[in-house]
Amino acid sequence: MPITGENLIGATARRGEGESFRAVEAATGQSLEPAFASATPADVERACTLAAEAFDTYRETALENRARFLEAVADAIAAIGDELIVRCMAESGLPRARLEGERGRTIGQLKMFAGVVRDGGFLEARIDPAQPERKPLPRPDLRLRQIAVGPVAVFGASNFPLAFSVAGGDTASALAAGCPVVAKAHPAHPGTSELVGRAVQAAVKQCGLPEGVFSLLMDAGIGVGQALVADPRIAAVGFTGSRRGGVALMQAAASRPVPIPVYAEMSSINPVVLLPAALEARGRDIGRAFVGSLTLGSGQFCTNPGLILAVEGAGLDGFVEAASAALTETQAATMLTPGIHKAYCAGVAALEANPAVTTLARGLAGGTHQGQAALFSTSAEAFLADHTLAEEVFGAASLVVRCPDLATVRAVLERLEGQLTAALHLDEADHDAARALLPVLERRVGRILVNGFGTGVEVGHAMVHGGPYPATSDGRTTSVGSLAIHRFLRPVSYQDLPESLLPAALKDGNPLKLWRREDGKAVAPGA
Ligand SMILES: NC(=O)C1=CN([C@@H]2O[C@H](COP(=O)(O)OP(=O)(O)OC[C@H]3O[C@@H](n4cnc5c(N)ncnc54)[C@H](O)[C@@H]3O)[C@@H](O)[C@H]2O)C=CC1
Ligand SMILES: O=C(O)CCC(=O)C(=O)O
Structure with a gap:
């Protein structure tokens, strides 16, 4: 053609x-x-x-x-x-x-x-x-x-x-x-x-x-x-x-x-919460899987994991080491447009220049239009004090926020703007901690997922790819x-219309064979 x-x-x-x-x-x-x-x-x-x-x-x-x-x-x-x-x-x-x-x-x-x-x-x-x-x-x-x-x-x-x-x-x-x-x-x-x-x-x-x-x-x-x-x-x-x-x-x-x-x-930065038992048991594995999600499509997904929240300790150190090692070997990849590449480089440069932020790792350098992956870390205190750290950097860049305890993880989540997704990495011993975070996440995001990352949205009947502003303009x-x-629909009521004027969906006898709610009760076609 x-x-x-x-x-x-x-x-x-x-x-x-x-x-x-x-x-x-x-x-x-x-x-x-x-x-x-x-x-x-x-x-x-x-x-x-x-x-x-x-x-x-x-x-x-x-x-x-x-x-x-x-x-x-x-x-x-x-x-x-x-x-x-x-x-x-x-x-x-x-x-x-x-x-x-x-x-x-x-x-x-x-x-x-x-x-x-x-x-x-x-x-x-x-x-x-x-x-x-x-x-x-x-x-x-x-x-x-x-x-x-x-x-x-x-x-x-x-x-x-x-x-x-x-x-x-x-x-x-x-x-x-x-x-x-x-x-x-x-x-x-x-x-x-x-x-x-x-x-x-x-x-x-x-x-x-x-x-x-x-x-x-x-x-x-x-x-x-x-x-x-x-x-x-x-x-x-x-x-x-x-x-x-x-x-x-x-x-x-x-x-x-x-x-x-x-x-x-x-925009969305899609917080990923690493809970203590999961971090201790498999922090390194999670770190490697995280880099796979972060660098997919040169990070140009609105579901990209742009923010990692965890309590400081050996588990988080293992995650950071493994993620940094994997990221260091990641090839740079062509970005969608020169403008998007430029915006990514500017976002990364701003993080690098922020005195409260440490650069943990950079991916391999690439050609003129290629995005070089980046991983940063900061403290929860610094993150809470500087709202620019919560802004989306569209591309393969992410920020690890080190928290002193789970109460601070929760406080950081409370301060975030609306998001498309939040991921929890957890083991059974983390269930109580996760249960305590769920009400906050439900208020903040459109999709909550466990032991995975939000990239790669399933197209189905139970999917929500949305979330409160600014993830979307209408979180409903x-x-x-x-x-x-x-x-793209709106309801219309028809009061006392003669049968011949009613739309087929509402006629007596249910000619379209629809499930209908009759006098408040769901009625199967043919019932
Ligand atoms: N979160 C996400 O899913 C995405 C975020 N982005 C962000 O957007 C930046 C620019 O990427 P683009 O794809 O060009 O997004 P964009 O928002 O600039 O443009 C998207 C479309 O909207 C139109 N548009 C933009 N501003 C408009 C306006 N004021 N009035 C009427 N039409 C307007 C554009 O012509 C284009 O067709 C990226 O660097 C990235 O930061 C881009 C794509 C997806
Ligand atoms: O992760 C996906 O499959 C979809 C992501 C998306 O909606 C986007 O990047 O605009």
Whole structure:
């Protein structure tokens, strides 16, 4: 499939007339062909108009047809073949195996949402039958279902150019909910974005859906994203990226005449708590496993373990020794963009220059665009006194905080901002200590895990990839897993509607064969 550098607006491909830009080969900094041209305000207008026109038809597509569409998108992405991987490797610097895995995750995610759509449970159909004889007042017939919120603007993430990008989790969950998507390509991987965008566009056509179900816009800067979020037809936003970018979109959405929700996944340092018995028994093993998680993908995961908390002692010394030894041998790896590499180097330099911080180890030095891993330590006292030590350094850098006792571990956790994950390394003798920390962790994070690290999010029904601000803009939900569909739905009640006007999900006789809640009780289809 040739990459043309065009915007995909509904069924058409149109060359933008805005600022021209090129993808950059992450490893070398060289420009790649072809030139892309940023979308214009008229392109944003057209994409949003088409999305709004498609909305009422698309949101009422039969569940089976919508599920087949999601599967068609998955199949079309698979059918691009190696060209997608090769282009993505060049643009992101990520290795083949990682990107092949990520493509599998992207396809699997779309298929999981196809299953969610077929199941229909997300409609949350509820029926409170009328009680005309009720005294003192009769009860009306009340029926509830969830409907799609409207067209969704999706911002692709730089660090997951497939699974969190044009047809990633935000797009899959929005399409599953019945929302058209206007995607804004990340300028770090426009060619990858176009290839995937053309696959979605082809699936829309193949499934006979209105063309406005999907559009993809290019931009060298931030103007298109700002215009999208401001467009009155856009009803919600999905974003993964920097705290600065996410907060800017939250502010833009909140200052509209009609504010809309922004689901932004932003910064997280993902505390890892090493409890005493586990540290004593296997501190060195944990240290080596930690370095594996820290340096995965050059550390460019929002789930990266950026903070280690433990009580001082021989166990922690063993962890630090083993982790430092493993880190010292870690090859530097190409980072996603020169800008992200520069930001990483600045973050590491700030830690190195901080008098309260000790550099424990550096990985092997690399080329111009490669991130050199780094491990630091500080005292709990210094950490609590300097809020900059709790800021995310996006890349393979982590800070060990030495605590005098478990009460201080708890005090440090209490002071952290919202996080995506927290990991506890524990043995049975640590259970009481862990139990005491759980209420704090539940308040601070979206996912608590034991004897592992948060990198590598499972795509499933019980996953929460979210957390209190600033991990995300809205800690009540998730950007990975089937629960993500609820971000793009809202409930509507139908009171005393005649049967012929009711949506199929709420009709007598349950024609869609849904699980429904009737008079407060869950009722199986056919019961
Ligand atoms: N925690 C995480 O998961 C991630 C954090 N980052 C952090 O973000 C830094 C920059 O990386 P990027 O991927 O470029 O993230 P970014 O947040 O700068 O950009 C992400 C997307 O949002 C758009 N955008 C950014 N600011 C905007 C604004 N004010 N108005 C409208 N659109 C806007 C960009 O054009 C891009 O499409 C990294 O160095 C890292 O610190 C990046 C990726 C993931
Ligand atoms: O760890 C993962 O699999 C996902 C991480 C993520 O969401 C991110 O880095 O943006």
